[in-house]
Amino acid sequence: MTTAFDQLADRILSGGAATAEDAVAVLRAPDTELMSVVAAAGRLRREHFGNTVKVNYLVNLKSGLCPENCNYCSQALGSQAPVLKYSWLSKDETLEQAGAGLRGGATRVCMVSSGRGPSDRDIDKVVEMTSALKDAHEGVEVCACLGLLKGGQAERLKAAGVDAYNHNINTAESHHENIVQTHTYEDRVDTIGKAKDAGLSPCSGLIAGLGETDEQLVEALFALKALDADSIPVNFLMPFDGTPYENTWELSPTRCVKILAMARFVCPDKEIRIAGGREMHLRSLQATALQVANSIFLGDYLTSEGQDALADLEMLRDNGFVILGMDESGFAELIEEHRAKAAARATGGCGSSCGDGCGSACGGHDEQERPVIRRRGAGTDVAANA
Numbered sequence: 001m002t003t004a005f006d007q008l009a010d011r012i013l014s015g016g017a018a019t020a021e022d023a024v025a026v027l028r029a030p031d032t033e034l035m036s037v038v039a040a041a042g043r044l045r046r047e048h049f050g051n052t053v054k055v056n057y058l059v060n061l062k063s064g065l066c067p068e069n070c071n072y073c074s075q076a077l078g079s080q081a082p083v084l085k086y087s088w089l090s091k092d093e094t095l096e097q098a099g100a101g102l103r104g105g106a107t108r109v110c111m112v113s114s115g116r117g118p119s120d121r122d123i124d125k126v127v128e129m130t131s132a133l134k135d136a137h138e139g140v141e142v143c144a145c146l147g148l149l150k151g152g153q154a155e156r157l158k159a160a161g162v163d164a165y166n167h168n169i170n171t172a173e174s175h176h177e178n179i180v181q182t183h184t185y186e187d188r189v190d191t192i193g194k195a196k197d198a199g200l201s202p203c204s205g206l207i208a209g210l211g212e213t214d215e216q217l218v219e220a221l222f223a224l225k226a227l228d229a230d231s232i233p234v235n236f237l238m239p240f241d242g243t244p245y246e247n248t249w250e251l252s253p254t255r256c257v258k259i260l261a262m263a264r265f266v267c268p269d270k271e272i273r274i275a276g277g278r279e280m281h282l283r284s285l286q287a288t289a290l291q292v293a294n295s296i297f298l299g300d301y302l303t304s305e306g307q308d309a310l311a312d313l314e315m316l317r318d319n320g321f322v323i324l325g326m327d328e329s330g331f332a333e334l335i336e337e338h339r340a341k342a343a344a345r346a347t348g349g350c351g352s353s354c355g356d357g358c359g360s361a362c363g364g365h366d367e368q369e370r371p372v373i374r375r376r377g378a379g380t381d382v383a384a385n386a
């Protein structure tokens with residue numbers, strides 16, 4: 001039986017485009033039609049990306065201590081979340097952390113710093129880090145995410161070899177002032193424009209679960225389409241204790257899949273990345289979500305811990321995906337290396353600082369209840385989850 005979602009996919013595959021009404025209908029599809037939504041959006045995913053998954057790795061260059069008040073953010077002014085706080089990683093620390101992610105299977109390194117925006121000296125640091133990374137890892141893609149850009153900074157990043165710049169719009173323009181008051185939606189759009197004008201690939205996405213309506217989620221996706229973002233990270237709110245959004249739980253796994261499918265229908269040929277909150281909100285539907293999305297972060301997030309990197313990779317392989325840029329034998333070897341590392345860790349504790357004293361690979365974090373604050377990787381002496 002051909003469903004309305006199949007007809008929508010047919011229309012898009014024939015050169016048409018989803019309308020705002022189509023997008024709202026996807027968000028409001030009953031859960032009994034979830035697999036029809038996934039099957040139809042999955043046709044668009046396979047048309048443009050086959051069975052590949054792009055694997056990205058976050059390096060938090062500077063954590064916490066931010067003067068901005070983004071209400072959802074554990075690093076924001078006024079946040080009481082007990083996240084790691086540190087100033088800039090050195091070039092060598094950055095290389096070490098990025099190298100762990102690249103050896104772990106990532107092809108893109110996303111270098112992120114908290115703060116309103118970079119100073120010219122901060123840009124100097126990122127320029128130096130980028131050139132060291134590109135020298136050490138042939139073919140690595142570098143994305144910078146440093147906040148609001150001033151004139152000339154994007155050009156300097158581009159000249160240094162940075163490939164992409166991330167700056168999320170986060171939510172609809174009509175909802176933006178409800179989630180942050182220290183900068184405007186226009187400020188964010190301006191920075192995306194500066195990145196594009198300098199020739200950097202624009203990466204911009206959103207956070208779902210911030211009290212927005214269906215129409216506002218659709219508004220945000222159409223804004224990203226208009227901005228022509230190449231990569232669209234879709235975050236699901238992680239309600240950190242100590243932030244204004246603590247105890248805010250608006251999302252279900254099926255809702256999250258529908259949001260990703262809606263993004264695929266609206267922006268069929270763009271990289272749709274499942275970003276923060278993947279494990280907590282999609283839970284057992286993570287692999288289903290990858291039938292419509294085509295990109296993930298490996299391992300940990302900026303201030304919270306993701307699931308074990310081996311679990312990420314096994315999920316991809318178990319579901320018939322391949323890592324973009326890696327052949328199948330390389331992927332098989334990578335999984336074997338991770339299994340060997342996990343076995344070695346199991347003899348001496350899991351290496352995580354979860355404090356549970358578990359003696360084997362973690363699986364017991366209560367991801368459904370609370371974000372697990374990151375205590376490994378960048379800014380610590382504990383091995384990265386990669």
Ligand code: SF4
Nearest residue numbers: 066068070073076114
């Ligand atoms: S999202 Fe960025 S700018 Fe906003 S509070 Fe967090 S680190 Fe600062």
